[in-house]
Amino acid sequence: MNLDRVKRRFEYGWSQIPRYIFSIFYTRPKLMVDLFLHPAQYVDQTYFPEKQRKGKIRIFTERIWNIIRHSDIDEYYFMYGLDVKREVKNSDYVLYRDFLLRRDYLNLFERHNDSAILRNKLFFEAVARILGIDTPRNIAYSDNGRLTLIKTQSSVKIGWAEFLNILDDAVIYVKPIDGECGSGIRKLEVRSHEIYHREEKLSTDHLQDMFGKGRYIFQEALKQHSEMNRLYPLSVNTIRMITVRNPKTNEIEILPPTLRIGAHGNYVDNFSQGGVIVAMDTESGKLSEWGFYKPLYGFKGTEHPDTKIRFETFEVPYFKEAKEMARYFHSFLNLHSIGWDIAISENGPVFIEGNDNWEVNLPQTFENPFKKEFKRLFY
Numbered sequence: 001m002n003l004d005r006v007k008r009r010f011e012y013g014w015s016q017i018p019r020y021i022f023s024i025f026y027t028r029p030k031l032m033v034d035l036f037l038h039p040a041q042y043v044d045q046t047y048f049p050e051k052q053r054k055g056k057i058r059i060f061t062e063r064i065w066n067i068i069r070h071s072d073i074d075e076y077y078f079m080y081g082l083d084v085k086r087e088v089k090n091s092d093y094v095l096y097r098d099f100l101l102r103r104d105y106l107n108l109f110e111r112h113n114d115s116a117i118l119r120n121k122l123f124f125e126a127v128a129r130i131l132g133i134d135t136p137r138n139i140a141y142s143d144n145g146r147l148t149l150i151k152t153q154s155s156v157k158i159g160w161a162e163f164l165n166i167l168d169d170a171v172i173y174v175k176p177i178d179g180e181c182g183s184g185i186r187k188l189e190v191r192s193h194e195i196y197h198r199e200e201k202l203s204t205d206h207l208q209d210m211f212g213k214g215r216y217i218f219q220e221a222l223k224q225h226s227e228m229n230r231l232y233p234l235s236v237n238t239i240r241m242i243t244v245r246n247p248k249t250n251e252i253e254i255l256p257p258t259l260r261i262g263a264h265g266n267y268v269d270n271f272s273q274g275g276v277i278v279a280m281d282t283e284s285g286k287l288s289e290w291g292f293y294k295p296l297y298g299f300k301g302t303e304h305p306d307t308k309i310r311f312e313t314f315e316v317p318y319f320k321e322a323k324e325m326a327r328y329f330h331s332f333l334n335l336h337s338i339g340w341d342i343a344i345s346e347n348g349p350v351f352i353e354g355n356d357n358w359e360v361n362l363p364q365t366f367e368n369p370f371k372k373e374f375k376r377l378f379y
Contacts, residue, residue: 023071031067035060042073047292047299051084059083062090072097076361079292080369092369099360102378106336107356114333115356119178121217124353133329134350137220139172145212160204164193171221176214180355186210187221187267222352225344227317232307235262235269238352239280239322239342240362243330244377252327253377255363256282259316260341263305264297271362276304278311279366285319287311292365322349329354336378 035042043059053059062082066074072095077083082090107115117123121138128135140163141148147163149156158166167190176184189196196202202210221236228237242255257280262269269275274297279288289312292300303310316322322342329351330338339358343350364370 027071028067031071031073032064035063035067035073042077045078045295045299046083047078048081048084051081051086053084066095070095070097076364078295079361079365081367088367088369092371093364094360094370094374096360099374102374103337103357103360106378111336112334114335117333118335118338118354118356121175121177121179121219121353127332128329128351131329131332133325134345134348136173136222136350136352138217139220140218141177142211142216142218144214145208160207164190164195164204167193167195173219173221174211174216175219177217178215180357183272185268222343222350223345225317225346227314228344230307231309231314232261232263232269232304234265234306235267235275236343236352237261237269239316239319239340239344240277240358241322241326241340241342242337242358242363243326243340244337245330245335246377247336247379252330254282254323254326255373256280256366256368258362258365259287261291261304263293265306276301277362277365279368280316280319285316285322287314287316288366290366316344318344318348325349325351 039060042063043056046053054062063073063077066072066077074082074095076096080093081088082093117127122141125135125138138150140150147158147160149158149163149166169192170190172188172190174186174188179185186197188202194201195207197210224236231237238260239257240260241257243252244255245252258277259280260269260271261276261278263276264274266274271277271294274294276291276293276297278291280286281288289302290300291302291304291311298305302312322344326338326340326342329340333354335356337356337358339355339362341352341355343352360370
């Protein structure tokens with residue numbers, strides 16, 4: 001290990017002291033109070049009613065222990081199936097706090113920070129196109145209500161009225177330039193140079209109110225593959241594919257992927273917004289039997305709630321190509337791990353975005369402990 005790396009690790013360790021102090025005097029007491037005030041929320045839920053559960057006292061005790069030892073309630077406790085009796089141990093799973101610290105250390109502290117390319121949707125499209133990777137086209141950029149039309153050779157500042165006049169009939173997605181988890185995304189429809197949001201006609205004043213504060217990208221809507229449309233047509237359904245650079249071999253490996261599917265009339269596929277996530281076979285792209293939801297939306301099921309397609313009968317097209325392109329894209333970025341959101345069009349994979357701050361719950365959700373792989377690929 002060289003001296004620069006030793007220095008970086010020493011600096012990183014010191015930078016965690018304020019977080020540690022905060023967890024002792026605020027996070028742990030807050031979580032403990034919430035646990036005792038709402039015990040049913042932390043004991044009575046389950047994703048696996050068909051299996052024999054641990055006793056309530058044991059579940060409650062395990063959750064207390066997580067708070068005391070790790071300053072973490074482990075919000076994915078039930079999704080991992082830690083409340084049921086089985087051979088897999090709780091310690092076989094990676095705690096979110098441990099994962100978070102290691103992921104951020106490797107991506108944001110240990111390496112040169114290429115994360116800006118992923119976190120800025122304007123930069124992401126530019127780099128993807130240079131590398132020959134298909135991605136949704138950015139049409140315009142709004143900075144606190146000041147609109148810039150993005151062209152191939154130059155960018156032109158225009159007003160909202162002029163913007164509407166040059167648009168053909170189309171569907172446009174407007175996203176915060178650095179947004180995450182589907183938050184803040186709006187779907188706009190342009191008809192005869194008039195613009196609508198959820199069937200409400202918007203004036204230029206409405207647009208200024210909507211996008212007058214903050215930075216937004218206006219993106220051309222993607223037309224997804226007919227098979228993906230059959231699965232659920234109201235959202236662009238995406239593969240969450242996580243690539244990790246093996247620290248020993250420098251080879252880029254792929255963790256078990258999942259398919260994220262919109263549901264319940266939503267036009268985004270994010271799990272946090274009510275979407276369903278389904279495990280995929282890493283070789284074939286075929287879906288597994290069960291789809292999982294946030295508890296608010298129904299825990300799990302074997303078929304899509306809207307289209308009634310059974311998950312295990314569905315195979316994602318162009319899956320092999322998606323894996324190859326994810327490895328290729330990652331090879332140009334000096335980051336340890338990336339969570340890609342990949343749509344499928346009739347012509348192949350389309351990279352929607354990449355996330356250096358991806359979450360560990362997806363590869364662990366499907367009774368798939370990640371601790372062994374975590375030790376192999378993150379240390």
